[in-house]
Amino acid sequence: MRRTIRLYRRLLGAQVRATLEYEADFWIMSLSAVLVQGIGVVFLWAIFESIPEINGWRFWEVVLIYAFVVISEGLSTLFTQGAWTLAVTVNFGQLDALLMRPFPPLLQVLSSEVGFNGLGNLVLGIGLVAAAVRHVDFTWSPGRIALGVILVIAAAGVKIGLNLLTNCAAFWLRSPYSMFAFSMHTFGELARFPITIYGLGVRIAITAVLPYAFMSYFPAAAVLSDGTARLLGLLTPLVAIYCLWLGATAFRLGLSRYESSGH
Amino acid sequence: MKVAAALEARPLPADTRMRHLRAYRSMARTGLKSLLAYQTSFLFGMLASTFGALSMLYLWRSVLSAGPRHGFDWPQMKAYLLVAFVAGSLVSSYTDYRMANRIKQGDVAIDLVRPVDYQWSRFAESLGVAAYEAGTAVVVALGAAALLGGVPLPDPDTFGLFVVSALLVFPLRFGIVYMSGLLVFWTQNYVGLQAARIALITLFSGALVPLVFLPEWIQVASAYLPFAGMASTPALLYSGSLGGGAAATAVLVQAVWSAGLWLLARGMWSAACRKLTIHGG
Amino acid sequence: MxxxxxxxxxxxxxxxxxxxxxxxxxxxxxxxxxxxxxxxxxxxxxxxxxxxxxxxxxxxxxxxxxxxxxxxxxxxxxxxxxxxxxxxxxxxxxxxxxxxxxxxxxxxxxxxxxxxxxxxxxxxxxxxxxxxxxxxxxxxxxxxxxxxxxxxxxxxxxxxxxxxxxxxxxxxxxxxxxxxxxxxxxxxxxxxxxxxxxxxxxxxxxxxxxxxxxxxxxxxxxxxxxxxxxxxxxxxxxxxxxxxxxxxxxxxxxxxxxxxxxxxxxxxxxxxxxxxDTHVRERTMSFELEDSLLGADQIAARLPGARVHLESNGRELAVTFDRMTLGARQVLSAVLAEVEIVDMHIDEPAIESVVRKVYAGQLQAEHGGATNSEPMR
Structure with missing residues (x-):
């Protein structure tokens, strides 16, 4: 286990150096990430500037939900961005090399890219949390802080698992573009807002089918011990394990039908 | 390479012009066909932007249930967002990707020796693609409208202006997308550029929310930038939030920016060619 | 670990x-x-x-x-x-x-x-x-x-x-x-x-x-x-x-x-x-001759089963033979019995020809290297 983690870090580190080879890229990516996330905040501000609450959720509570998404995406981008390479890797037969190295192929795939834009997410997300907790109306206890940390990590697990699951579609779709996964990713972004604003179909889909709501809405509700969503929010770690298992299983099934290429 | 010669804008004899027109028409068809080859990916891309639009619609429905804000009630907002969605789908799926790849891999050198103008060629291709993009987006928008209780019809007073404004969205978006594609001559990376471009357009064009909802400084900035014409202007005209002299002025601004971006892009292209001929492809 | x-x-x-x-x-x-x-x-x-x-x-x-x-x-x-x-x-x-x-x-x-x-x-x-x-x-x-x-x-x-x-x-x-x-x-x-x-x-x-x-x-x-x-x-x-x-x-x-x-x-x-040995039985020996020959019939007569080819200049001779029925030495002595030679070389059989036969569908499926008695040409 320790060895596995060490190797994973090694592989990520190598990617960091590889990415920094193109220095201009690094700056363009980082700046554009800040721009993209910043615009999200401006937008949030614009909405709440006109109304005090949405479906009973006050501004700073929605900010907390939003921050959960930003942080989950940040962690997933920083540490498991490689999932997005699957479409190309699988459909151009580039998985071959990975399969011939003595390290689990799934971990090699996940560590095959570093998304520096995730740093922008983390900075912004932590800033949002810091701002939110000063305005949200409740008292902090060590237990609640521990719960918050656990739920943030679990929320990232949900995002990473679903990301992997949707990107594994590459094994079946045979397209070198990850547009399917990208469309599901935008679906997941619906979870930036309290899901009660959506119609029933969307709510069921985002809770039970592709449970993106567990990367933000439910865990945020659990931290705030707010409303009926709180109990579901406490299940986030289990949902995270489930999502990661789904992703790993999809990858395993995908590998067995991997056709390399140019046979 | 005789780039300079290729760039020189000489008046063409009439029959040559006809031949070129035919070439561009077939390029428009080629653009459309290339898109159809990646249809699954295109439709998933469309699905992605649909989710984006849906979340905005649901959010504003919920926000505006408490009453109108900044002069927008829910039906108006719905109309605004749907028009902005269709406008935003134009020139969003093919032109820049293809340009960026060809520039990065040096294939652009082949485009240079073709006996047709580079910018007009990309324009023609994008037009072919845009027809398909617009068609799909309208279908999606109608579907979303049906889901959310219909869309009010366009404001009859400004309908004529709306049509003109809607048509101007294409050259505007083409100008921006084309120029961001050309930037690859200098950066060699496109992913970040594209993200930045989308972010800028989203913010300053009023694609997410009418500009009046945004902070003062953004409204001021967008008055001096070309982006408002890419979503805000037609959407405002459709939803009847813009009338009288202001409406005509807004459309005129769109037209001026369309021409301005076209010329700016020409300048950028010749700079890019100088770079290419000096440093090699 | x-x-x-x-x-x-x-x-x-x-x-x-x-x-x-x-x-x-x-x-x-x-x-x-x-x-x-x-x-x-x-x-x-x-x-x-x-x-x-x-x-x-x-x-x-x-x-x-x-x-x-x-x-x-x-x-x-x-x-x-x-x-x-x-x-x-x-x-x-x-x-x-x-x-x-x-x-x-x-x-x-x-x-x-x-x-x-x-x-x-x-x-x-x-x-x-x-x-x-x-x-x-x-x-x-x-x-x-x-x-x-x-x-x-x-x-x-x-x-x-x-x-x-x-x-x-x-x-x-x-x-x-x-x-x-x-x-x-x-x-x-x-x-x-x-x-x-x-x-x-x-x-x-x-x-x-x-x-x-x-x-x-x-x-x-x-x-x-x-x-x-x-x-x-x-x-x-x-x-x-x-x-x-x-x-x-x-x-x-x-x-x-x-x-x-x-x-x-x-x-x-x-x-x-x-x-x-099995599939590339044909070998070719090439000779450069001291004097030009008018015909190679006498040499051919000494080497039954082999094909003898004389270039038109009369100075280059090629003998193609089955290595299982004739040895290189036999060929050499047959040639030397008729003419003086300046130089000679032997073309070794190349695996290429076997594979070419496979590609052309001439070779029958077989396993374990068993011999195949398919006639050559």
């Missing part, structure tokens, strides 16, 4: 305990150990039959139709430790598909594979510790990293300790001239440089089994020679090598055994020399 330090040369390293099925690592008649064993290996690729356009896509959703392509069709293989085997066949014959199944990249549609006691596609990580693969057309190096970093990553993955790693690098430097390539980013390497670096990457951990898929494709002569002599050296040290190639010199210089497949089926499996 303890650091894994492979010392694959010792036979006791064969991991019998890991064998999933009993027949893995079976003993072979001559006492050597079977390292690679495939039984009834088959791979079928399924391609969706889809009409173009939206309508085609939609119809495919409702009514799924596939066309099947059998790339490898029930192949049996058994390769002993230390063998060097050429795996030959025309394009699309199923060579790469076989190698990919043997190396665990592809999961077979049917049949069994065992390599060194493991089922490669089930025990991928463990398999990768014992096996090295070079795909000529595709690199295994990290594209955006200097070669040195790729090798160091592999060192850590394999758990090779530093002193051993250093020894390996020095070895690769002396044989492959690797030293100059270490600081270069993989994507900037030329084809020949990349191949040398790829060989180092695949062999760093001293694998027991090495698959080489077109290792000399596109290389210039000097690099080819280097690669070949390196592989020869590997074989002499006891590494089991399976070589897929279009380059017949590769085969002749490296392998003792040849397996020929066509359209996914095994066509021939046997000793390389035996193939030559």
């Amino acid at each position: 303890p650091t894994h330090r492979p010392e694959p040369r010792r036979r006791s390293d064969v991991d019998f305990s890991a064998s999933v099925v009993g027949l893995a690592s079976a003993k072979v008649h001559d006492g050597s150990v079977t390292l690679i064993q495939a039984i009834g290996l088959r791979k079928v690729f399924r391609k969706p039959d889809k009409a173009p356009g939206i309508r085609g896509s939609l119809r495919h959703l409702v009514q799924r139709r596939y066309s099947e392509h059998v790339a490898v069709d029930s192949i049996d293989l058994s390769i002993a430790e230390g063998e060097a085997v050429a795996y030959v066949g025309p394009n699309g014959a199923g060579k790469s598909t076989t190698v990919k199944m043997l190396s665990g990249i592809l999961v077979p549609t049917a049949g069994q594979v065992h390599v060194d006691g493991l089922v490669p596609h089930r025990a991928r990580v463990e398999n990768a510790r014992r096996v090295g693969v070079v795909f000529g057309q595709r690199t295994q190096l990290w594209w955006d990293l200097p070669v040195r970093e790729s090798l160091e990553l592999l060192r850590d993955m394999h758990g090779i300790d530093r002193s051993r790693y250093q020894e390996r690098l020095e070895r690769f430097d002396s044989v492959l001239g690797l030293g100059d390539l270490l600081p270069v980013t993989a994507r900037k390497l030329s084809l020949g440089q990349r191949m040398r670096a790829d060989l180092a990457a695949a062999l760093l951990h001293e694998p027991r089994v090495v698959y080489l898929d077109e290792p000399t494709i596109g290389l210039d002569i000097s690099v080819k020679d280097r690669v070949r002599s390196f592989v020869r050296q590997l074989v002499s040290e006891g590494t089991t090598v399976m070589l897929t190639t279009h380059d017949l010199s590769d085969i002749e210089e490296i392998c003792q055994r040849i397996i020929i497949i066509d359209e996914g089926r095994l066509v021939y499996d046997g000793n390389l020399q035996a193939v030559k």
